[in-house]
Amino acid sequence: MGVSCADPSLLEGLAWLSCYLMTGKHMAFYLSFLTVLILLAITAPVAIIFGLLGAVGSRARLLPVRLLGRGYISVVRGVPDIVFFLFVPIALDQGFEYLRHRIMCPEVLEPVRQGNDFVVCTIAKLPLNSDPQWLHEIYGFALAVLSFAIVFGAFAGNTFRGAFEAVPRNQLETAEAYGMSRLQVFWRVLLPQMWIYALPGLSNLWMILIKVTPLLFLLGVEDIVYWARELGSAKTSAFSFPHPDWRLWYFLVLLLFYLGLTKISEIVFARLMARYNMGQATLGGSRQLGQVGR
Amino acid sequence: MTQQSKSDPVIALRGIHKSYDDLMVLRGVDIRAHEGDVISLIGSSGSGKSTLLRCINMLEICQQGDIQFCGEAVRWSGDGPGRMPADQAQVVRMRTQLSMVFQSFNLWAHMTVLKNVIEAPVTVLKRERGEAIDEAMALLEKVGIADKAHIYPAQLSGGQQQRAAIARALAMRPKAMLFDEPTSALDPELEQEVVKVIRQLAGEGRTMILVTHDMKLARDVSNHVVFLNQGVIEEEGSPETVFGNPKTERLQKFLHASVAA
Numbered sequence: 087m088g089v090s091c092a093d094p095s096l097l098e099g100l101a102w103l104s105c106y107l108m109t110g111k112h113m114a115f116y117l118s119f120l121t122v123l124i125l126l127a128i129t130a131p132v133a134i135i136f137g138l139l140g141a142v143g144s145r146a147r148l149l150p151v152r153l154l155g156r157g158y159i160s161v162v163r164g165v166p167d168i169v170f171f172l173f174v175p176i177a178l179d180q181g182f183e184y185l186r187h188r189i190m191c192p193e194v195l196e197p198v199r200q201g202n203d204f205v206v207c208t209i210a211k212l213p214l215n216s217d218p219q220w221l222h223e224i225y226g227f228a229l230a231v232l233s234f235a236i237v238f239g240a241f242a243g244n245t246f247r248g249a250f251e252a253v254p255r256n257q258l259e260t261a262e263a264y265g266m267s268r269l270q271v272f273w274r275v276l277l278p279q280m281w282i283y284a285l286p287g288l289s290n291l292w293m294i295l296i297k298v299t300p301l302l303f304l305l306g307v308e309d310i311v312y313w314a315r316e317l318g319s320a321k322t323s324a325f326s327f328p329h330p331d332w333r334l335w336y337f338l339v340l341l342l343f344y345l346g347l348t349k350i351s352e353i354v355f356a357r358l359m360a361r362y363n364m365g366q367a368t369l370g371g372s373r374q375l376g377q378v379g380r
Numbered sequence: 381m382t383q384q385s386k387s388d389p390v391i392a393l394r395g396i397h398k399s400y401d402d403l404m405v406l407r408g409v410d411i412r413a414h415e416g417d418v419i420s421l422i423g424s425s426g427s428g429k430s431t432l433l434r435c436i437n438m439l440e441i442c443q444q445g446d447i448q449f450c451g452e453a454v455r456w457s458g459d460g461p462g463r464m465p466a467d468q469a470q471v472v473r474m475r476t477q478l479s480m481v482f483q484s485f486n487l488w489a490h491m492t493v494l495k496n497v498i499e500a501p502v503t504v505l506k507r508e509r510g511e512a513i514d515e516a517m518a519l520l521e522k523v524g525i526a527d528k529a530h531i532y533p534a535q536l537s538g539g540q541q542q543r544a545a546i547a548r549a550l551a552m553r554p555k556a557m558l559f560d561e562p563t564s565a566l567d568p569e570l571e572q573e574v575v576k577v578i579r580q581l582a583g584e585g586r587t588m589i590l591v592t593h594d595m596k597l598a599r600d601v602s603n604h605v606v607f608l609n610q611g612v613i614e615e616e617g618s619p620e621t622v623f624g625n626p627k628t629e630r631l632q633k634f635l636h637a638s639v640a641a
Binding site: 256257259260261262263264265266267270274275278279362364366371 | 468472479480482488532548
């Protein structure tokens with residue numbers, strides 16, 4: 087552009103705006119959109135895996151496995167999400183550090199809990215104090231993803247459990263009659279047929295997941311809401327780019343971002359439903375064939 | 381394990397007892413099906429004929445009695461109500477040689493007709509996929525729905541679904557076939573297309589056990605008819621004697637009611 091952003095006080099109009107929008111903090115703001123997308127992209131599959139494990143566990147024949155699966159689903163579902171989001175990262179962090187402490191510093195005999203302090207030896211710290219800042223941030227982000235996945239996995243687990251039960255008995259029995267093992271029945275018939283019953287519930291969960299991503303800031307991750315508030319608030323002339331309270335505009339951007347995201351999700355889920363409805367003796371399946379009037 | 385000899389029946393049931401809690405469904409049933417036999421099981425609802433069929437491929441576990449398949453006896457563990465097959469591999473082996481055709485077709489809803497037919501041959505019998513597809517197409521041709529190979533079951537009529545289910549059963553290259561009221565869920569005109577296929581299979585000398593309400597079908601295709609009543613065999617014999625000259629009063633009544641219906 088050829089415009090120097092070195093002294094913003096000399097700039098006006100569009101030139102000022104373009105320089106303003108390219109500051110380091112704005113870059114962090116843009117990057118935080120990516121953080122949200124990455125969180126969603128990792129959390130969703132991990133939550134689905136947790137949910138499947140929970141659902142399969144809760145239907146297991148072995149009593150301890152069954153209790154574990156049911157316990158996971160009902161305990162996590164029964165606790166307010168925000169409490170869980172705050173609790174899990176701290177619990178996981180201290181849990182990991184405690185294990186490392188026991189393994190790596192066996193000579194330290196003092197209790198880990200000293201009054202209100204949680205003290206582990208220096209080399210057991212996670213991440214190490216000497217580790218670079220980005221590693222600390224990634225570690226914090228990973229704990230956040232894990233907490234989201236644990237919470238949403240429990241809800242997904244409940245959805246999956248209902249979906250497993252909804253698959254007609256005769257479909258499974260036929261597979262048995264043709265010599266399939268329990269594992270084959272699960273992979274070849276139960277799992278593929280379950281999705282159609284699980285998808286509506288999962289689509290709800292996905293929407294909710296998108297909408298709770300601002301909770302990331304509770305976990306110390308600087309997300310889009312944090313930056314929108316930070317950048318939008320009024321800046322006095324002490325700043326290089328002074329401006330009045332612009333939070334309204336920043337939040338409007340967030341609004342549009344979330345609306346766009348949920349709209350795209352709706353389209354994707356509609357396609358998935360159509361795919362799994364293909365040829366099914368359901369209302370949705372018949373509608374595709376034009377066998378059902380409007 | 382006994383060696384299979386020519387004289388061994390394909391299916392031999394001896395003294396089969398089955399109850400659900402207090403309800404006795406089968407009280408000592410003996411049936412022998414030799415190669416090429418087509419045996420029809422008839423009887424009113426609740427006589428235990430479907431349960432008996434399901435005991436053969438162990439979808440239901442009978443609490444007493446022996447099941448022999450081609451001379452090989454099912455091994456059991458436990459006794460009475462807790463009795464289970466001792467050897468799961470044996471159960472799988474027998475099931476793959478005993479294809480079942482169900483009243484409600486039970487085609488796997490998430491697979492096309494062709495995938496339904498090749499599913500068990502490929503995943504259970506580990507046959508080569510290309511070969512399985514060729515064989516499946518030939519079987520679909522045989523039952524007259526080759527043009528429906530790439531369509532999902534829900535898009536087919538009941539008669540077409542049942543013919544697809546028969547093709548799926550044949551794809552296992554079974555030693556015997558079990559039909560559980562294969563035409564009961566069909567309209568009369570669709571029924572005929574399925575009956576035609578069953579008649580054709582009987583004509584090929586396949587070993588079949590058929591549970592049916594259709595007396596005409598039983599008379600036409602079977603060489604042995606078994607009349608079950610309250611869990612025991614009340615009367616059995618060739619179709620000519622069972623239908624033409626019923627001895628027991630119960631069978632006479634039953635046949636009379638069936639004709640009237």
